[in-house]
Amino acid sequence: xxxxxxxxxxxxxxxxxxxxxxxxxxxxxxxxxxxxxxxxxxxxxxxxxxxxxxxxxxxxxxxxxxxxxxxxxxxxxxxxxxxxxxxxxxxxxxxxxxxxxxxxxxxxxxxxxxxxxxxxxxxxxxxxxxxxxxxxxxxxxxxxxxxxxxxxxxxxxxxxxxxxxxxxxxxxxxxxxxxxxxxxxxxxxxxxxxxxxxxxxxxxxxxxxxxxxxxxxxxxxxxxxxxxxxxxxxxxxxxxxxxxxxxxxxxxxxxxxxxxxxxxxxxxxxxxxxxx
Amino acid sequence: xxxxxxxxxxxxxxxxxxxxxxxxxxxxxxxxxxxxxxxxxxxxxxxxxxxxxxxxxxxxxxxxxxxxxxxxxxxxxxxxxxxxxxxxxxxxxxxxxxxxxxxxxxxxxxxxxxxxxxxxxxxxxxxxxxxxxxxxxxxxxxxxxxxxxxxxxxxxxxxxxxxxxxxxxxxxxxxxxxxxxxxxxxxxxxxxxxxxxxxxxxxxxxxxxxxxxxxxxxxxxxxxxxxxxxxxxxxxxxxxxxxxxxxxxxxxxxxxxxxxxxxxxxxxxxxxxxxxxxxxxxxxxxxxxxxxxxxxxxxxxxxxxxxxxxxxxxxxxxxxxxx
Numbered sequence: 236x237x238x239x240x241x242x243x244x245x246x247x248x249x250x251x252x253x254x255x256x257x258x259x260x261x262x263x264x265x266x267x268x269x270x271x272x273x274x275x276x277x278x279x280x281x282x283x284x285x286x287x288x289x290x291x292x293x294x295x296x297x298x299x300x301x302x303x304x305x306x307x308x309x310x311x312x313x314x315x316x317x318x319x320x321x322x323x324x325x326x327x328x329x330x331x332x333x334x335x336x337x338x339x340x341x342x343x344x345x346x347x348x349x350x351x352x353x354x355x356x357x358x359x360x361x362x363x364x365x366x367x368x369x370x371x372x373x374x375x376x377x378x379x380x381x382x383x384x385x386x387x388x389x390x391x392x393x394x395x396x397x398x399x400x401x402x403x404x405x406x407x408x409x410x411x412x413x414x415x416x417x418x419x420x421x422x423x424x425x426x427x428x429x430x431x432x433x434x435x436x437x438x439x440x441x442x443x444x445x446x447x448x449x450x451x452x453x454x455x456x457x458x459x460x461x462x463x464x465x466x467x468x469x470x471x472x473x474x475x476x477x478x479x480x481x482x483x484x485x486x487x488x489x490x491x492x493x494x495x496x497x498x499x500x501x502x503x504x505x506x507x508x509x510x511x
Numbered sequence: 512x513x514x515x516x517x518x519x520x521x522x523x524x525x526x527x528x529x530x531x532x533x534x535x536x537x538x539x540x541x542x543x544x545x546x547x548x549x550x551x552x553x554x555x556x557x558x559x560x561x562x563x564x565x566x567x568x569x570x571x572x573x574x575x576x577x578x579x580x581x582x583x584x585x586x587x588x589x590x591x592x593x594x595x596x597x598x599x600x601x602x603x604x605x606x607x608x609x610x611x612x613x614x615x616x617x618x619x620x621x622x623x624x625x626x627x628x629x630x631x632x633x634x635x636x637x638x639x640x641x642x643x644x645x646x647x648x649x650x651x652x653x654x655x656x657x658x659x660x661x662x663x664x665x666x667x668x669x670x671x672x673x674x675x676x677x678x679x680x681x682x683x684x685x686x687x688x689x690x691x692x693x694x695x696x697x698x699x700x701x702x703x704x705x706x707x708x709x710x711x712x713x714x715x716x717x718x719x720x721x722x723x724x725x726x727x728x729x730x731x732x733x734x735x736x737x738x739x740x741x742x743x744x745x746x747x748x749x750x751x752x753x754x755x756x757x758x759x760x761x762x763x764x765x766x767x768x769x770x771x772x773x774x775x776x777x778x779x780x781x782x783x784x785x786x787x788x789x790x791x792x793x794x795x796x797x798x799x800x801x802x803x804x805x806x807x808x809x810x811x812x813x814x815x816x817x818x819x820x821x822x823x824x825x826x827x828x829x830x831x832x833x834x
Contacts, residue, residue: 251643251781263647337623360763365642366625371613380582380692383610386756398696402756403606406700413692422749423756476622481650488788491809497822501830503810508792510771511830
């Protein structure tokens with residue numbers, strides 16, 4: 236089983252309200268915000284690892300490779316995934332401004348052609364651009380079966396199919412995909428029993444959330460290989476299909492009043508806000 | 512000449528209200544538009560769509576489209592768009608639209624404008640879209656001849672019928688060889704008597720302070736129903752397993768903008784605010800007076816929710832009964 240996971244580094248989402256816009260609205264400025272691994276991509280790494288494990292032990296012969304597109308500093312975020320347990324990384328160097336979801340999907344399609352994984356797992360969206368497009372576009376480019384917004388994944392014992400529960404409006408759609416396939420993961424994929432592979436015993440419950448890397452793994456990650464190459468080496472057309480013409484900050488909402496009790500709240504809702 | 516293909520969303524043949532936001536988008540873009548409705552047993556949905564001023568309603572009724580599987584739907588949408596010479600394909604950014612649109616864009620070699628909150632008509636359409644959990648707004652254009660757009664439902668109000676009777680024509684489903692390797696197993700629908708989150712006039716949401724699934728059931732739900740509201744939740748509450756993710760309001764969940772939003776025991780993390788800060792009136796109940804939710808709330812009540820929510824429930828019931 237070979238799994239490829241795509242990573243993006245994003246400005247610290249817990250401080251996204253500190254982003255600024257450069258004079259003239261020419262770009263978004265994230266100075267001072269730490270670059271973190273996109274949370275959904277962290278879940279994608281966790282999903283991949285659970286699929287290649289028998290409980291706490293790695294299944295021999297299985298491998299997880301992580302790949303990212305971005306500047307040199309992205310290496311830090313790739314190391315984090317390696318410390319979690321991924322085996323190797325690849326970084327295709329590019330400025331952030333030269334990338335968008337469409338180009339990343341086309342780049343990933345080339346990487347898939349080279350590496351021939353059985354499964355590609357991605358976060359459902361990066362929390363900076365909020366585009367939610369790469370996994371779907373990649374599946375279409377490859378002509379591979381896919382499931383977006385996965386909240387559960389079950390790999391069949393014969394490793395030929397994967398059954399995926401998709402979080403959609405109004406419920407859960409379950410699909411069975413013939414591998415190779417593309418999956419994008421949603422929040423609950425990291426709940427303790429969401430990922431099963433018919434190897435790890437059913438009694439094994441993972442800790443909720445993506446795993447923390449213990450110190451020995453962090454040290455080990457420093458010796459794991461990260462292949463670097465310019466984006467151009469993939470032979471993709473670098474032209475973007477969209478063009479941002481400006482950025483602005485949203486209007487700020489003003490804080491209102493504090494009410495002293497339920498009676499006053501109801502009165503305000505009825506008379507002032509006319510919302511009751 | 513430029514024209515828009517609006518892709519309608521159906522479920523079990525029924526037209527979904529998300530569709531009406533994409534129609535509003537088309538009207539605001541000020542270009543002629545047609546509506547494509549696809550599924551199985553969509554005759555009534557097609558009839559319903561005749562009243563919105565579309566040049567035509569194109570109906571694709573096929574057993575292979577009975578359930579939404581992206582691999583099955585994509586070739587048909589792309590082929591209809593290509594054959595009809597449409598310059599814009601628009602669909603609401605529901606889980607359906609978010610799944611479908613990027614694929615259609617690839618098929619058409621089109622650029623994608625995802626989850627737009629505004630459109631400015633003109634020689635080239637300019638889109639505004641929230642980024643960084645709504646903390647920045649980007650203005651963008653698509654530079655390819657054909658463009659694909661997904662439309663944020665909370666920012667494009669549902670279109671009302673404008674009269675008229677657009678002609679309905681049947682179109683054929685395209686072969687979808689890729690769909691053979693995707694087997695639809697089931698759709699477990701969460702049935703609720705409550706309004707849908709994205710359509711409700713009042714939304715009452717709970718956070719982790721409700722402490723359990725039981726807390727949602729016994730404390731929050733009576734308030735939800737007293738308001739006749741939809742129920743939402745913070746990501747923390749979903750993470751803790753109190754309620755399904757389907758109820759999550761926030762950057763990566765549902766984005767809502769109701770007339771009244773009541774946040775109960777929600778601290779107001781950035782990613783939650785991204786999903787509700789455009790609500791008309793916001794009420795926050797939290798025992799932590801410093802909780803960030805109070806910075807966006809019109810009315811804040813610093814109190815123990817387990818004490819005041821039942822009181823509020825009673826008061827709302829009474830107020831609504833008196834109307």
